[in-house]
Amino acid sequence: MSQTTAPAQPDVLAVAARRRMRFPVALRNPLAITGTAIIVIWLLLALLAPMISPADPLAQDFDRLQPPSAAHLFGTDQLGRDVLSRVLDGARVSIILPLLLVVSSLFVGTIAGSIAGYFGKVADEVIMRIADLVFAFPTIILAMVIAASLGPSLTNAVIAMLIVSWPAYARVTRSLVVVASRSEYVVAGRLLGNSPLTSLGKDILPNIIAPVVVLATLDVGTAILLLAGLSFLGLGAVPPTPDWGAMVSDGVQNFSSWWISVFPGLAILTVVLAFNFLGDALRDGLDPRTADAVKGRAL
Amino acid sequence: MTSLLELDSVKVSYRVAGKPRLVAVDDVSLSLGTRQVLGLVGESGCGKSTLARAICGLEGLDSGSITFDGTPVTRLGMRTRDRKLLRIQMVFQNPYASLNPRRTIGKQIEDGLKVNPDRSAWTVPDLLAHVELDASARTRFPHQFSGGQRQRIAIARAIASGPDLLVGDEPIASLDASLQARVAGLMRNLALETGASLLFISHDLSVVRVIADDVAVMSRGKIVERGDVNEVWSNPQQPYTQQLLSAIPKVDGLGILPG
Amino acid sequence: MSVIPASQPAASGGLSIRDLTLSIGRGDKAKRILRGISLDIPAGQITGLAGESGSGKTMTGMTVLGLQPAQATVGGVIEFDGRNLLELPTKKLNTLRGNDIAMVFQDPTSSLHPMLSIGSQLTDHLRQHTGMSKREALERARVVLEQVKVPDPAGALKKYPHQFSGGQLQRVAIASAIMCSPSVLIADEPTTALDVTVQAGILRLLRELCDDLGLAILLVTHDLGVMSALADTIAVMREGEIVEHGDRFQVITAPRDPYTKALIDALPHDGSAPTAPDSTSTGDAS
Ligand SMILES: Nc1ncnc2c1ncn2[C@@H]1O[C@H](COP(=O)(O)OP(=O)(O)OP(=O)(O)O)[C@@H](O)[C@H]1O
Numbered sequence: 059m060s061q062t063t064a065p066a067q068p069d070v071l072a073v074a075a076r077r078r079m080r081f082p083v084a085l086r087n088p089l090a091i092t093g094t095a096i097i098v099i100w101l102l103l104a105l106l107a108p109m110i111s112p113a114d115p116l117a118q119d120f121d122r123l124q125p126p127s128a129a130h131l132f133g134t135d136q137l138g139r140d141v142l143s144r145v146l147d148g149a150r151v152s153i154i155l156p157l158l159l160v161v162s163s164l165f166v167g168t169i170a171g172s173i174a175g176y177f178g179k180v181a182d183e184v185i186m187r188i189a190d191l192v193f194a195f196p197t198i199i200l201a202m203v204i205a206a207s208l209g210p211s212l213t214n215a216v217i218a219m220l221i222v223s224w225p226a227y228a229r230v231t232r233s234l235v236v237v238a239s240r241s242e243y244v245v246a247g248r249l250l251g252n253s254p255l256t257s258l259g260k261d262i263l264p265n266i267i268a269p270v271v272v273l274a275t276l277d278v279g280t281a282i283l284l285l286a287g288l289s290f291l292g293l294g295a296v297p298p299t300p301d302w303g304a305m306v307s308d309g310v311q312n313f314s315s316w317w318i319s320v321f322p323g324l325a326i327l328t329v330v331l332a333f334n335f336l337g338d339a340l341r342d343g344l345d346p347r348t349a350d351a352v353k354g355r356a357l
Numbered sequence: 358m359t360s361l362l363e364l365d366s367v368k369v370s371y372r373v374a375g376k377p378r379l380v381a382v383d384d385v386s387l388s389l390g391t392r393q394v395l396g397l398v399g400e401s402g403c404g405k406s407t408l409a410r411a412i413c414g415l416e417g418l419d420s421g422s423i424t425f426d427g428t429p430v431t432r433l434g435m436r437t438r439d440r441k442l443l444r445i446q447m448v449f450q451n452p453y454a455s456l457n458p459r460r461t462i463g464k465q466i467e468d469g470l471k472v473n474p475d476r477s478a479w480t481v482p483d484l485l486a487h488v489e490l491d492a493s494a495r496t497r498f499p500h501q502f503s504g505g506q507r508q509r510i511a512i513a514r515a516i517a518s519g520p521d522l523l524v525g526d527e528p529i530a531s532l533d534a535s536l537q538a539r540v541a542g543l544m545r546n547l548a549l550e551t552g553a554s555l556l557f558i559s560h561d562l563s564v565v566r567v568i569a570d571d572v573a574v575m576s577r578g579k580i581v582e583r584g585d586v587n588e589v590w591s592n593p594q595q596p597y598t599q600q601l602l603s604a605i606p607k608v609d610g611l612g613i614l615p616g
Numbered sequence: 617m618s619v620i621p622a623s624q625p626a627a628s629g630g631l632s633i634r635d636l637t638l639s640i641g642r643g644d645k646a647k648r649i650l651r652g653i654s655l656d657i658p659a660g661q662i663t664g665l666a667g668e669s670g671s672g673k674t675m676t677g678m679t680v681l682g683l684q685p686a687q688a689t690v691g692g693v694i695e696f697d698g699r700n701l702l703e704l705p706t707k708k709l710n711t712l713r714g715n716d717i718a719m720v721f722q723d724p725t726s727s728l729h730p731m732l733s734i735g736s737q738l739t740d741h742l743r744q745h746t747g748m749s750k751r752e753a754l755e756r757a758r759v760v761l762e763q764v765k766v767p768d769p770a771g772a773l774k775k776y777p778h779q780f781s782g783g784q785l786q787r788v789a790i791a792s793a794i795m796c797s798p799s800v801l802i803a804d805e806p807t808t809a810l811d812v813t814v815q816a817g818i819l820r821l822l823r824e825l826c827d828d829l830g831l832a833i834l835l836v837t838h839d840l841g842v843m844s845a846l847a848d849t850i851a852v853m854r855e856g857e858i859v860e861h862g863d864r865f866q867v868i869t870a871p872r873d874p875y876t877k878a879l880i881d882a883l884p885h886d887g888s889a890p891t892a893p894d895s896t897s898t899g900d901a902s
């Protein structure tokens with residue numbers, strides 16, 4: 059087969075090392091460039107929102123339900139707020155929060171997975187049983203149930219998402235750690251006196267983290283959608299906080315004023331696509347054998 | 358001669374799904390003195406690497422014991438290695454797997470230097486020169502090297518740690534004959550100069566003949582023959598040893614398949 | 617003893633490398649790893665490639681399969697089946713790899729997935745490309761494992777790569793390369809981890825594949841003994857160049873290049889066999 063799962067890939071380890079070269083190569087593809095550009099623009103907009111917004115996103119200063127015009131490029135909503143300002147400001151909640159969420163989930167999952175994979179035994183049993191339990195339920199429904207039982211608030215929505223998403227990272231990390239810890243360079247390090255923790259930090263994690271990070275990149279889009287979904291259902295951002303999901307929900311209730319939901323909807327679409335473009339490109343830069351690990355999604 | 362390493366009826370087995378345990382090393386007793394170079398030869402899969410791993414504390418023993426310089430060798434497991442046992446170092450069989458892909462060659466050789474009791478024994482450029490690699494190798498990463506070059510880097514790292522017992526698992530199998538002779542010579546000299554011992558695993562008797570004083574022949578997990586290397590070479594007692602000798606391809610250009 | 621005659625000149629169907637260059641890096645800092653390799657690897661012949669450690673043997677083989685490092689610049693022609701492999705789109709190259717051109721890598725673990733059983737790895741590709749049933753494919757895998765002398769082939773199918781010894785894994789890697797009956801086989805140090813008795817079996821198998829199926833084999837090895845037993849012609853590489861290429865007998869007995877001569881002179885037992893063992897020896901020829 060040499061050539062099956064890994065189309066005749068040389069030396070899994072060399073490829074792993076070569077990844078530092080390969081990511082830039084992968085990133086040269088047009089979709090990846092587009093994705094990165096969109097993400098960078100959105101992040102800038104989110105950071106600069108207070109400065110560049112034409113109006114206060116919370117102020118109900120204007121006539122209600124005005125269609126887009128020169129004064130209000132995206133129109134105004136049912137409470138007379140400027141939709142453009144709300145979309146810009148909403149980027150902070152709707153992009154940055156999911157991003158932080160994915161980072162924390164990655165962090166928690168990687169630590170749990172490393173412990174399970176490297177130390178094994180009881181730790182492995184306990185951690186993986188909990189993970190299995192979470193896996194037994196459909197992600198979105200579980201997140202909704204947890205968010206609902208904690209009460210509607212952004213924090214609770216994020217906690218709910220964290221609970222449902224870390225096990226995927228833990229699983230992937232665990233299986234990569236199990237294989238990596240058998241590597242002769244890890245063992246050679248231990249023979250030279252590395253403690254298990256040093257060995258994990260110095261020899262194991264740096265060599266397996268790439269696919270886990272790629273998985274995380276692929277998940278940002280889903281996390282944005284999930285948070286928007288929870289907010290849409292009233293389980294996330296509480297009014298008047300500007301949030302894209304909640305804004306789409308407002309628009310649905312004011313059906314004839316399309317601009318209220320279409321602009322935040324487009325915002326969600328562009329960001330989600332951008333993260334998926336980037337994630338896919340990064341995945342293509344991975345060694346095909348570790349890329350297998352990235353087939354599933356956390357969310 | 359005092360013995361540095363003492364193996365007493367060592368047995369190691371592996372779990373295999375749906376089968377009885379596979380006994381890889383079966384009742385092996387062996388002793389190795391200081392400044393001694395012992396070659397270990399045997400067919401593929403007979404348990405040489407397993408025995409080497411057991412000596413380094415990487416496999417649990419089913420029965421028997423291993424003692425190094427008075428200290429019992431116990432399974433490493435999830436502890437930091439006993440300081441005394443740091444004096445045993447190993448060069449692993451697969452040169453592609455034995456270097457961390459994300460760290461420079463220099464850093465990895467320095468890891469070895471750090472455990473050398475005599476800190477000034479070596480410098481990285483010294484070691485690189487000894488294994489015939491360019492000093493510029495220091496800042497490069499493993500994937501930039503060929504199989505044989507990596508094998509030499511792994512040897513340099515092991516030598517850097519100044520071990521009392523160096524276990525080499527086919528350490529020079531990927532080198533051509535002339536380099537093999539030089540690196541084997543280097544390993545032997547180092548062992549003798551620093552008062553260390555060498556356990557040199559190879560499937561190739563003609564290599565072992567050059568480097569070792571004694572040779573042990575392993576077959577199916579057991580040591581079947583041990584003796585002075587030249588005696589075994591010229592007068593092998595066991596049928597398996599004879600087979601090992603007769604199947605060495607001759608370099609005569611005639612295209613005769615051995616065996 | 618059967619003396620295999622150095623074979624006839626090239627039949628069609630092999631591989632032809634012309635002026636292959638490869639460098640890594642740009643401008644002044646570029647490291648020239650292959651400096652114009654020209655080599656014919658005809659069908660039904662075993663072409664040996666020897667040379668010192670780091671001379672570019674592996675890189676030559678890798679480049680034929682399009683597996684050179686991502687940042688390398690490649691020039692020249694690799695002709696197979698009337699096409700230049702260097703200009704083939706990745707997709708086409710992917711289907712050639714493993715089907716028509718296979719490689720036994722110097723690192724036996726490199727072609728194996730650490731988390732899948734040997735059985736599924738050996739059969740996946742075959743089933744995808746031939747539509748063979750799982751049972752048929754597994755049976756073929758068992759037969760091939762037996763051919764490469766893996767002990768307990770049926771049991772081996774259920775094992776994972778880390779459960780094999782170094783030499784066993786090398787044989788599994790050989791099996792995986794010949795599973796799909798390629799027409800060109802690049803074998804990069806296929807017997808370094810094998811003891812001479814098993815090695816003899818593998819050498820015989822390679823010879824059979826070559827003679828019976830007309831396989832074109834590029835045999836990369838630093839072991840001149842193996843070379844002398846198996847190769848029809850021998851090329852010797854040094855610092856990215858082929859310094860000598862000729863008939864096996866000539867290269868071994870009357871090397872023209874000083875480097876080749878040095879290599880041969882360095883043999884530990886200067887080409888002579890060890891003292892012949894007693895009459896109980898099993899060392900009869902095939
Ligand atoms: N982790 C494992 N699980 C199960 N069986 C194993 C494991 N590791 C090794 N074995 C088996 O134990 C036996 C001895 O293996 P070992 O690696 O010690 O052989 P070796 O003498 O070093 O061979 P080689 O020369 O091919 O490297 C082999 O039959 C191998 O299949």
Ligand SMILES: Nc1ncnc2c1ncn2[C@@H]1O[C@H](COP(=O)(O)OP(=O)(O)OP(=O)(O)O)[C@@H](O)[C@H]1O
Nearest residue numbers: 501502503504505506669670671672673674675685
């Ligand atoms: N990614 C890379 N970047 C830079 N140099 C490299 C890279 N890969 C290989 N090299 C260099 O290319 C040269 C040829 O390597 P190659 O692996 O082909 O050698 P080889 O002839 O197969 O040697 P060996 O017998 O030791 O396996 C070596 O000097 C090596 O250092």
Ligand SMILES: [Mg+2]
Nearest residue numbers: 406450781782
């Ligand atoms: Mg071994």
Ligand SMILES: [Mg+2]
Nearest residue numbers: 503504674722
């Ligand atoms: Mg090579």
